[in-house]
Amino acid sequence: MTAQATPAEAAAERPLLAVDHLVQRFSVPGGLLEAVSDVSFTISRGATLGLVGESGSGKSSIGRAVIQLPPPTLGSVRFDGRELTTMQKAELRLARGGIQMIFQDPISALNPRRRIKDVVAEGPTILGWPKDKTAERVREMLTLVGLDPDSFGDRRPHELSGGQCQRVAIARALIVEPKVLICDEPVASLDVSVQGQILNLLEEMRTRYGLSMLFISHDLSVVHVVSDQIGVMYLGKIVEYGNAGVITAQSAHPYTRGLLDSVPVPDPRAPLPPAMLHGEIPSPMAPPSGCRFRTRCAYVQERCAAEVPELREIDTGQLVACHFPLHGGVAPAAGQAAPDQAALKRASTAPAPGGK
Amino acid sequence: MTAAAVPGATPGSAAGLLTVKGLTCELETPAGPVRPVEDVSFVLGHGKTLGLVGESGAGKSMLARALLGLVPRNAKLSGEVLLNGTNIVGLPAKEHRRVLGAGIGLVFQDPMTSLNPVVPVGRQITEGMRFHKGIKRREARERGIDLLRQVGVSDPVKRFDQYPHQLSGGMRQRVTIAAALACDPRVLVADEATTALDVTVQKQILDLLQSIQQDREMGLIIITHDLGVVAGRTDDIAVMYAGQIVEKAPTTVLFDTHRNRYTAALLRSMPRLEHQPHQKLATIPGAPPRLNALPQGCRFAPRCGFAEPACTEAALELVEETPGHQYRCIRPAEQAAPAPDKAYVSASGRQQ
Numbered sequence: 001m002t003a004q005a006t007p008a009e010a011a012a013e014r015p016l017l018a019v020d021h022l023v024q025r026f027s028v029p030g031g032l033l034e035a036v037s038d039v040s041f042t043i044s045r046g047a048t049l050g051l052v053g054e055s056g057s058g059k060s061s062i063g064r065a066v067i068q069l070p071p072p073t074l075g076s077v078r079f080d081g082r083e084l085t086t087m088q089k090a091e092l093r094l095a096r097g098g099i100q101m102i103f104q105d106p107i108s109a110l111n112p113r114r115r116i117k118d119v120v121a122e123g124p125t126i127l128g129w130p131k132d133k134t135a136e137r138v139r140e141m142l143t144l145v146g147l148d149p150d151s152f153g154d155r156r157p158h159e160l161s162g163g164q165c166q167r168v169a170i171a172r173a174l175i176v177e178p179k180v181l182i183c184d185e186p187v188a189s190l191d192v193s194v195q196g197q198i199l200n201l202l203e204e205m206r207t208r209y210g211l212s213m214l215f216i217s218h219d220l221s222v223v224h225v226v227s228d229q230i231g232v233m234y235l236g237k238i239v240e241y242g243n244a245g246v247i248t249a250q251s252a253h254p255y256t257r258g259l260l261d262s263v264p265v266p267d268p269r270a271p272l273p274p275a276m277l278h279g280e281i282p283s284p285m286a287p288p289s290g291c292r293f294r295t296r297c298a299y300v301q302e303r304c305a306a307e308v309p310e311l312r313e314i315d316t317g318q319l320v321a322c323h324f325p326l327h328g329g330v331a332p333a334a335g336q337a338a339p340d341q342a343a344l345k346r347a348s349t350a351p352a353p354g355g356k
Numbered sequence: 357m358t359a360a361a362v363p364g365a366t367p368g369s370a371a372g373l374l375t376v377k378g379l380t381c382e383l384e385t386p387a388g389p390v391r392p393v394e395d396v397s398f399v400l401g402h403g404k405t406l407g408l409v410g411e412s413g414a415g416k417s418m419l420a421r422a423l424l425g426l427v428p429r430n431a432k433l434s435g436e437v438l439l440n441g442t443n444i445v446g447l448p449a450k451e452h453r454r455v456l457g458a459g460i461g462l463v464f465q466d467p468m469t470s471l472n473p474v475v476p477v478g479r480q481i482t483e484g485m486r487f488h489k490g491i492k493r494r495e496a497r498e499r500g501i502d503l504l505r506q507v508g509v510s511d512p513v514k515r516f517d518q519y520p521h522q523l524s525g526g527m528r529q530r531v532t533i534a535a536a537l538a539c540d541p542r543v544l545v546a547d548e549a550t551t552a553l554d555v556t557v558q559k560q561i562l563d564l565l566q567s568i569q570q571d572r573e574m575g576l577i578i579i580t581h582d583l584g585v586v587a588g589r590t591d592d593i594a595v596m597y598a599g600q601i602v603e604k605a606p607t608t609v610l611f612d613t614h615r616n617r618y619t620a621a622l623l624r625s626m627p628r629l630e631h632q633p634h635q636k637l638a639t640i641p642g643a644p645p646r647l648n649a650l651p652q653g654c655r656f657a658p659r660c661g662f663a664e665p666a667c668t669e670a671a672l673e674l675v676e677e678t679p680g681h682q683y684r685c686i687r688p689a690e691q692a693a694p695a696p697d698k699a700y701v702s703a704s705g706r707q708q
Contacts (some may be wrong), residue, residue, distance in 0.1 A: 054554040055525075161643050191411040191581060193640035196625045200637055218554060221627045225635055244633045262559040264584030266626050268608045272588045275563055277556045279510075280526050 014081060015042035016212050017066070017099075017180055022075035024061045033284050035061040036072070037236035043180070048206065048213040050227030050244065052220050052259065056281045057233040059216045063182045066214065067099050068092060080179065097127055100173035104185035106165035110157040116142070116168055117153035123176040141171040145201060163194035167201065174205055181206075182214045187222060199226060221263050224248050232256045235284055235292040238311065242318025250316045252325035255293050291323065299324055372399040373575045374423075374460075374543050379435035379445070381422045390647040392418040394599040395435070398592075400543065403573040405566075407586030407607070409622075410596035413644050416579045417465075419596070420547045423577075424460055425452055440542065457488045461536030465548035467528035471520040477531045478504075478516035484538040503534040508564055526557035530564070537568065543575040544568075550585065562589060583623060587611065592680070595619045598645055598655040601674070605681035615677060615688035618656045654685070662687050 024036040036058040043049045051059040065072040068084055077084045079099060087095060100123075103109040110119050117138050124134040142149040145167040157165055166186060173181060183202065187195040203226065206213060217223045223230055223244075230247040232240040232255065240253040251257050258277035279296050282288060288295050294304040303323050311319040314328025323331045381393040392415045400406050410416045421427050423437055425444065436443045439459045444452060464470040471480060481503060482496035491499065497516065504512035507530040520528055529549060536544060546565060550558040562578075566589055569576040578586055586593055587607065594604040595618065603616035614620055624638040631637075642659045645651055651658050653668040660667070664687060672684040 054556055163643060192583075192622060193411060193625050194643065195627070196637035196639035197641075199627065200639060203634060203636065219627075220555075221629050221631075224629055225627050225631045225633060225637065227633060248629050258556060260629070262555045263629060264555075264558070264562075264582060264587065266584040266587050266611070266623065266628070268587045268611050270588060272563075275559055278560075280524050280557060281554075 015044045016080055017043040017214070018076075018078040019062070019066065020076045020078070022062065022065055022077065023073050024058070024065050025073045028285075031285055034287075035236055035284060036065065037287075038075075039233075039236070039238055040075075041231060041238070041241070043212045043214060045179075045212055046206075046210050047228045048215055048226055050215045050217065050223035050230045051233055052217060052223045052230060053233035054218060054259075054281050056235070056284060058236040058284070059218075059233050060184050061236075062233075063101065063184045063214060063216050066180075066182060067096060067101055093126065097123065097176045098178050099180045099182065100176065100178040101182040101184065102166070102169045102173050102186050104188050106162055106169050106186075106189070107157055107160075109169050110165055110172075112157050115154050115156055116147075116160070117149070119157070119168060120172045120175055123172065127176060137175055138171075141175045142168075144174075144205075145171045146197075147171070161194075162190050163197060166190065166198050170198075170201060170205065174209065174211075177209065178211070180212045180214065182216070184216045185218070186215075188217065188219070195222070202226065219263070220248065220259055232259065235281060235287050237292060237321065238319075239293065239321045240318060241311065242316075246316055246318050250318075250327070252314055252316065252318065252320045252328050253293075253322050254297050254299055254326060257326060258296075291321075293322075372401045373404075373440065374400040375436070375438040376423070377436040377438070379419070379422055379437060380433070381418055381427055382432045382434075383428065384430045384432075385648065387648040392599050392647060393422050396596075396601055397435075398594055398601070398604060400575040400577065401591075402542075402575065403569070404592070405569065405576040405578060405590045407590035407593040408577060408579045408596060409581065409583055409586060409593060411581055411644055413598075413647075414596040415599040416581075416596055417547055420462065420545050420577070420579055423545060424456055424462055426462075454488070457484060458539040459541055460543045460545060461539070461541035463529070463532050463536050463544065463546045463549040466552050467525065467532045468520065470532055471528060473520055476517050476519055477523070477528075481516075481531065481535045481538055484535065488539050500534070500538070503537060504531070506568070507531075507534045507537070508560070509534070525553055526560065529553060529557075529561055533561075533564065533568070537572075540572070541574065543577065545577045545579065547579045548581070549578075551580070551582075558585075583626060595622070598650060599647060600655065600684065601682075602656070602685070603683040604674075605677075605683075609678070609681050613677075613681075614683070615681075616683040616685045617660045617662055617687070617689060619683075620689045621660070 020040050022036055022039045026033045026035060039062060041049060051062060053059050066077055071085050079095065084092065084095060120138045120141055121134050124137065139149040142152060147164060147167055187198050190198060205211060215223060215226050227244045229242065230244050231238045232253065234255050240247060240251060240256045247256060248260065251260060261273040261276055276298055277296055282295055290306050291304040291309050294300045301324060309321045309323050309331060311321045312331060314320055314325060316328060320328065377397050379393060379396045380391060382389050382391050396419055398406065408416050422433055427433060433445050435445060437445050442455055444455055447455065478500050482500040485491045485499060486496050501512045501516050504515055509515050509527060509530050550561050553561060565576060578590060580586055590607050593607050593610045594601045597618050603614060603619045621640045625640055627637060640659055645655060651668060653670055654672050657663040657667040666686055672686060674682040674684050676682050
């Protein structure tokens with residue numbers, strides 16, 4: 001960005017969503033739980049960032065912190081240049097029209113006592129749209145997500161299958177024409193045959209509305225097909241971050257490798273890789289010193305306990321927080337390299353070339 | 357073993373460890389009778405693993421429950437379930453409990469609901485062995501701790517006296533596996549035992565089940581909706597749809613030369629790591645039928661791209677393709693289908 005840039009150019013260049021040094025702490029019985037520890041990323045227009053990790057890695061907390069449910073403890077969330085964390089309630093309510101969310105369990109995400117058409121009309125009602133425009137848009141949206149408004153509009157959520165409920169949730173989120181859609185495990189509770197339908201629908205909506213997406217899932221094979229960039233999370237931190245193809249084909253962090261090896265491959269001849277990840281994710285109440293992954297890592301060395309690895313760029317282009325990545329060379333010792341903020345900026349999301 | 361006690365039973369290995377013949381479970385519902393499990397037959401040999409695959413509502417879990425006789429009160433079971441030659445369908449309750457409790461172990465999907473939250477896990481593990489084998493409390497404790505060690509629970513002595521909420525999801529599932537193993541069952545049924553777990557823990561639990569099965573030469577039935585879970589870990593796979601087995605074959609045969617159109621569609625619709633980002637996924641349109649409104653003829657026909665009028669005329673029978681490979685379909689997929697993985701990669705290349 002140069003000083004001469006017009007405001008329009010500046011807006012086009014600046015990322016649509018910028019999350020900076022986000023920290024989310026919850027007070028729980030027994031102390032303070034840090035669910036997200038200093039996470040930064042950006043998503044540009046039309047791009048999808050996939051966040052992947054085990055339960056307890058903090059990926060859902062990030063999704064919720066972005067829409068300020070609840071606001072993060074520290075750090076900033078800028079949407080289209082505006083800071084969300086300091087907004088007043090009324091202002092935030094309007095701004096949220098630009099960021100919508102869909103959830104894992106579509107049936108419990110819908111109010112069981114309301115009719116489908118009223119569920120979908122909720123956003124417009126809050127934003128004060130006129131009634132006839134709302135009704136018309138509700139019909140359009142239901143048709144768009146593949147539900148006949150005449151036969152589904154008056155039904156209630158319990159009369160619908162999980163896949164149909166997720167379609168309603170998508171219609172409800174998109175009717176207010178948001179710029180960012182946060183999807184928190186949107187297909188985890190659906191059958192395989194329905195999973196593909198919903199993923200295709202999300203892709204269709206993304207191209208139709210030029211949506212940016214934050215796609216949260218524990219399943220790398222799902223994240224991989226929808227994302228331009230992937231961030232791998234472990235115990236509240238991003239441990240590897242880069243273009244989707246690089247992360248799945250040339251992962252450098254031992255944790256990412258372990259996740260990939262755990263994905264069940266539908267091929268009877270594929271050898272079962274030996275288990276690389278032993279044990280389970282430690283409690284975020286007392287994360288290990290140094291590298292948080294070291295207690296489960298097969299390549300752990302002394303330095304891992306002493307020194308926190310910073311995200312740094314390696315030869316294949318992704319960012320890795322590991323002293324001894326699987327490729328790309330050993331990290332320089334502490335003090336020699338500042339935390340690579342410049343690299344973080346360079347790796348911010350852009351639609352993958354060739355993506356639809 | 358028990359075979360000798362039953363007149364007319366076929367002793368020895370020819371009958372297999374667990375033989376299921378024409379098992380049907382009929383439920384009385386306000387909307388009329390429905391059959392969540394209909395005419396299911398299979399044989400599970402000693403030390404063999406069977407994968408039972410299908411979507412929710414396909415009848416997999418009801419089949420697991422029917423094997424153990426754990427069906428709701430309004431259910432009617434017919435057909436035969438022969439465990440070592442003894443038919444356990446229709447046995448008097450007391451007899452049933454004796455044969456079954458020690459014969460078949462069951463691991464459920466959600467360990468938080470299958471474990472009693474107000475009873476220490478140790479007591480839940482040893483309950484079965486004390487009841488069925490009359491083992492005294494002190495010895496049961498030792499055996500229970502040993503079982504916890506076998507299923508990979510760290511610090512088993514301490515864990516033995518803890519409550520389920522003090523354990524993580526993976527640990528809880530290990531506890532339910534220990535409880536299922538307590539009576540040295542000959543068959544272990546894992547009903548979506550890893551579905552609620554993280555993918556990393558899922559792998560650990562599947563590896564554990566496999567090694568336990570090999571050590572004990574048990575029969576293992578893995579019930580799942582994920583063909584990936586059973587691909588490298590089973591000898592045979594049965595695919596269920598709307599209460600019926602629609603295809604059954606040795607694992608590699610099922611992946612390579614499946615004939616049923618539903619099996620083919622299911623394999624095609626899985627998201628895979630070989631896919632390109634933003635690639636359109638193959639899907640199966642619509643949703644499985646309701647059991648009280650089953651379509652005429654082939655139950656998959658309304659969602660199948662290859663259906664023709666004949667498909668909806670009469671109920672389909674299982675056809676034997678080669679020994680051990682059976683399917684239900686009158687317009688089957690090409691027999692010489694290449695390995696699905698390869699077919700998939702080339703198809704994706706064209707799609708983009």
